[in-house]
Structure formats: C-alpha cells, structure tokens
Amino acid sequence: MRIGLTADLHYGIGHWVDRRVERFVEQTIQPAALDVLVVAGDVAEMDSLAGAQLGVYHRELLGTLRAAAGCPVAFCAGNHDIWCSDPQSDSWEVYRAVLGEVAAATETVYLDQENLTLGDVALVGCYGHFDFSLRTPELSIAGKRVTGDHYRRQTPPGHHQPVWMDGQKIHWPWGDAEACAEICTGGEQRLHAALDQHRKIVFVSHGVPRMELNGHRESHDPVSRFLNAFSGTSRLEALIRQAVARGAQVLSVSGHTHKTVARRTLEGVEYLNVGGTYGEPRLVIEKI
Template sequence: MRSLILFDLHYQDNNPLSRRQLDRIVETEGDFDSVILGGDNAELSSGLQNHKVLFERLKTRFDCPAGFITGNHELWGKLANLSSWRLINEIFPDLGKEYGFVHLEQRNLNVGDVSFVGTYGHFDYSFLRQNKGVSMDELLKGIFVTEGKEITWKDRLNMDWEGKRDEEVCAKLIKAFDERIKTSTGKSISISHTIPRLSLNGWPDSPAQYFMEVYSGSNLIGDVLEAHGGEYHFCGHTHAKARDKIGRTRVINLGSDYNILRYAIFQKNDRKCSVEESEVVIS
C-alpha cells in the first residue's frame, strides 16, 4: 500500500509559482493507493475555484481513494461571509463529495487495512510559554509588537466560530478526532493540520515566535496520540520541518512552504510501515 501525503499547498490558480508546484505534484512517478491532503490545500476563492482546480487535477492524475482536512487559511470565513463552522461542517464536506475526496473531519478513509484519521485541530493557547513577554490579551487580539514591528495573526481576525471560544472549538474537534481513532477499523495513520506538541513547531526561539507559536496547535492533539496514536502522525501548518515521538507514535511535520514542496510517501508492506520524504524547490 502506497500513499502520497501533501500539506500546505496553498494553491492559487492565478499564481504561476503555485501552478508549477501543482504540475510537479502530478508528475510524481508511480502509482498510489491513496492521496491525503493535510490542510491549507488551496486559498479560499470565489466559488472555491482554487480548490476545484486542485481537486480535479489530483483526481485526474491519481485515480485512487483520497482524503483531506482543512487548514486555518481555509477557515477564514469572514472573508467569504461564511462562518468557520459552516466551512468545516458543510461547505468543504460537500465539495469533497463532489470531487470524490473524503473529508476526514467527518469520517475515516479506509484503504486496505489502514485507516487515515484526521482533524484540522485548531489552537487553545496551551502552547503559551510563561515569562516570554506575550500576554493573553495580545493573543486574543491577534496583534503583537516586537522590535518596533507589529505582527498580526489573521486567524484571530478572519475566523468566525459563531461566538465559541478557541478553547471550545479546539476541544470539540479533538474530542471527535479521538473517537475516530478509537473506533478506527484498521491500522490508524493520523493527520492534523496544526501540531500536537510545541516541539513540532520547527522554528528557533525568538520574541516573534513566542507569539506565533501559541497559534500552532494544541497539547490536546498530543494527548490523543499519547493514549491512542498509531505508528505515524503527520502535521504541517508551521512551514518548518520537525520530528518528534509522542508515546509510540512517530510525528512528522513535513514543513512544506510556498516555494518548497515537501511531501511524504507512506508505504505499508505486510506488517512493516515506512515513510519516504522528498523536497522540491519550486522556482
């Protein structure tokens, strides 16, 4: 069994660099038994046109089962006059059905004896490090000033969770993720857009990072992996490579970036699982 795993493509059909990245993906050699998209797959656009182009090209090239989760950029509902809840619970599941992609936030993708289990994840401020100069007030506003420069975290401005706090959203999504792992019928390979432990952030410490890293994930995801994780978990979001082990689970942040395509090929032969990683600079 051979699966192609992709994160953080941020596909934009009007961007030549983005189109070249997609060309490189469809040129990937070999046959695959599944394709998995780990969030921030395409930028929100009118009629979800970016997503439609991406999904159509991938399904045309890879004639196999496919699953996806959303990323934070795809949940910026205020930009589309939609709530983030509607996007994650209605709009994207419907789009997935139209193009033959399973939305892993709703159900697992079973391929042979492997179950791909996924969630966007979100953040709950559990990564906040004390005494590093970042306050909850700044985090809730999404604005931080360091070295005379203002940093804005757009999730705080563009997401609309219909009045629910980030902690509530995160707990709800990850509780459902936990249930899907516990009830999976095959060998679980899990996916989250946001990271399960701060050690997966991938960036060196700095005043700016002390602010931005708080939005990179939640310890709740890591707690699920500690209790029920499978052999591998894949994540992204931070655009920086990182590796760690949580319980018995090997966790890989692929670290794909706008001009650096990083992807994984997961393989299972009999009882043995392996991961091959590749990196391509797009110019």
C-alpha cells in the same frame, strides 16, 4: 502500502504559487505510484470567495489531485481552508458544509468528517486549530511578559497590529479554545470509531500535536516564539495518547508551520511534519 503526504499547498493564492502546485502534481504526485494521498490542510484558499464561488479552488485542485494520483485522496482542513473575508460567510459553515460538499464533488475523503480505511490501516484526521496550549512558556517580548490577552488579540507586546491573521479571517460563533475543543471532540469520536476495528492509525492534523513538531522551537526570534501559540494544540496529542492506550500503532502527520520535521519517535509514537510552503510543496512518502 505507499502513502503520500503533502500539506500547505495554498492553491488559489496567486498565479506563481498555483503554477508551482500544478507542476508538483504533474511531476511529483503523478509518477509517485501512491496507494493513497493525504493533504494535511491548507489545501487551497477560501478567503475572498463568496456564495457559489466558495470552494472553487478546492474543487479544482482536489479534482486534479484525484485524477493525477489515481488513488484515494484524503484531506483535513487547515486555517486557510476556512478563512472568510466575506461578512456573509461563516467559517464554521465552510468547515462543515462547504468542505464536505467539495469532497463529495471531487470523490475525495474529508477527514474532518469521515475516516478512510485501507486494508488494516485507518486514516483519521482533524484540523485541530489552536488553544494556546503550545505557547512558549514564560515568554517576554519588548521587556513585557506575554499574557493570555496578547494571544487572544494575536498581537505581541510592542506591536500595534496582529502578527497572526486568523483572528481577522476566521469568523465563527466560538472563541479559539472553544472551537479547538469542538473540532478535536469530532476527531476523538472518529478516532474511537476507527479503533473499534483497526490498530494501525495514521492520524492526520493540520496543527501540530506537540511543540517538537512545530520546527520553530529553537528560534530566538521573539515573534516566531509568539507564533508557537498558534501552531496547534495539545488536544491532538491527547487523542494520540488515547489511541496508544488502546494498543494502536500511530503515525502522526501534521503541517501548518511550513517547517519540515523529519519522522521521529517520541514516547513510542511516530511523528512528522510535512513542511513545504507557498510555491514549494513537498511530498513525503511513507511505507506502512
């Protein structure tokens, strides 16, 4: 089975990016003869939309992908998929209802709500979010030790403005760690439902499950090292370990950091980060 993996398409962010994504769909996705296509979050922009317009870019892109790929298309949520500037909109409502409706309207599979099984393979997915578990240990910036408060405010020492925008753009009745736990608990339930029937699991998340997948690890830029805290969560890794403990063969696919990490084996599990960034989408094809 040829599984196509992409992420971070950010459709709707602007004309130049959108045309590049459309060309990617036409010139790369369509001729790839895939058996299934997976988008590991940041599918399209939700920010600045409101009311009936919520999900308009998602519907357009996922509909186009479904037609072009000619195979099942599955996606998980990313942080940009739930950004809401409109004070009337709630990111949790977008995460649950709007993206679910988008999937129904485009005949795609929203992995934050349901699994996709193809033969002996189950695709299980979960946005992940962040809980600072993947932060750089003992980080100091501008001569000051970075604390939990800096991470909560998404503002490193020596800065007056946030360097990570989720705190301004994601509105829901949770703190980040609580939201992360809630989201990953949903993933855990779907994973165990899949494991009742399947031993080959493609585990799709937007955030990375462990530091080795963020692609930033060797960076000496202190702000880049600060941003590791927002790259994903070790809760995803805990889910993968649960699958391995039940005898599953797991391929973990993530995105979000816009840094490609080629497929590698860590403790018996295959991992990759698709990478790709604004206007430079990537398609990774894996045979499973």
